[in-house]
Amino acid sequence: MKVRIKFRKYGILRFIGHLDVMRYFQKAMRRADIPIAFTGGYSPHMIMSFAQPLGIGLTSDGEYMDIELTDSISSAKAVEDLNAVMTEGMEVVSFRQISDDKKSSGMTIVAAADYLVTLRGADTGAAFWQEKLGDFLAQPSILVMKKTKRSEKEMDIRPLIYEASITENGLFLKLAAGSADNLKPDLVMDTFYNWAGMSPEPLHFHRLDLFARTEDGFITLEDAGHNIQ
Numbered sequence: 001m002k003v004r005i006k007f008r009k010y011g012i013l014r015f016i017g018h019l020d021v022m023r024y025f026q027k028a029m030r031r032a033d034i035p036i037a038f039t040g041g042y043s044p045h046m047i048m049s050f051a052q053p054l055g056i057g058l059t060s061d062g063e064y065m066d067i068e069l070t071d072s073i074s075s076a077k078a079v080e081d082l083n084a085v086m087t088e089g090m091e092v093v094s095f096r097q098i099s100d101d102k103k104s105s106g107m108t109i110v111a112a113a114d115y116l117v118t119l120r121g122a123d124t125g126a127a128f129w130q131e132k133l134g135d136f137l138a139q140p141s142i143l144v145m146k147k148t149k150r151s152e153k154e155m156d157i158r159p160l161i162y163e164a165s166i167t168e169n170g171l172f173l174k175l176a177a178g179s180a181d182n183l184k185p186d187l188v189m190d191t192f193y194n195w196a197g198m199s200p201e202p203l204h205f206h207r208l209d210l211f212a213r214t215e216d217g218f219i220t221l222e223d224a225g226h227n228i229q
Contacts, residue, residue: 002068032081093222108179111211115205116208117203119204
């Protein structure tokens with residue numbers, strides 16, 4: 001049985017990296033007595049994978065990891081047991097069964113991510129966002145130099161910005177995510193400030209959720225599964 005866990009990452013734990021998050025959950029699985037499956041061989045390890053690891057310093061309400069179970073456990077009990085061994089800064093939101101198909105893994109199907117961008121220490125975004133955002137997005141293309149491990153290449157990020165709007169809480173962004181196309185919110189904001197002729201301000205990036213693409217649009221990775229009774 002395959003299960004998708006949705007969790008929040010906030011507070012001081014936003015500064016721990018992906019490998020530490022993985023180790024954190026390995027310990028939590030043992031302490032909560034979750035019947036997680038292990039690989040075979042001489043060095044067995046827990047079968048778990050993360051949909052889209054979060055960058056250091058970002059907070060999130062929508063992180064996902066997929067695991068395999070050797071026995072069934074109800075979603076309600078699993079969430080309760082895991083949160084009982086969690087420390088402040090990490091919270092399990094849901095525990096849902098997903099398809100056993102390898103093509104249904106979160107790592108494979110993730111296609112978009114929602115973010116909320118705010119000024120550090122402020123309740124809303126800068127006033128000029130409202131003034132400049134429309135013109136920035138109205139450009140037929142937004143070219144940037146994106147660094148890879150081996151080189152730099154010019155790319156057009158405009159098709160990867162699915163939505164952008166000013167809300168009462170800050171700047172909302174829906175961006176392409178996943179192995180094929182992955183656009184980080186800090187790159188969008190650096191490009192925006194550079195285009196506007198302004199120096200970048202200290203910003204906070206909060207991931208709201210991750211999405212898979214369907215024929216009708218997007219659904220959250222959470223909605224691709226169902227609760228275990």
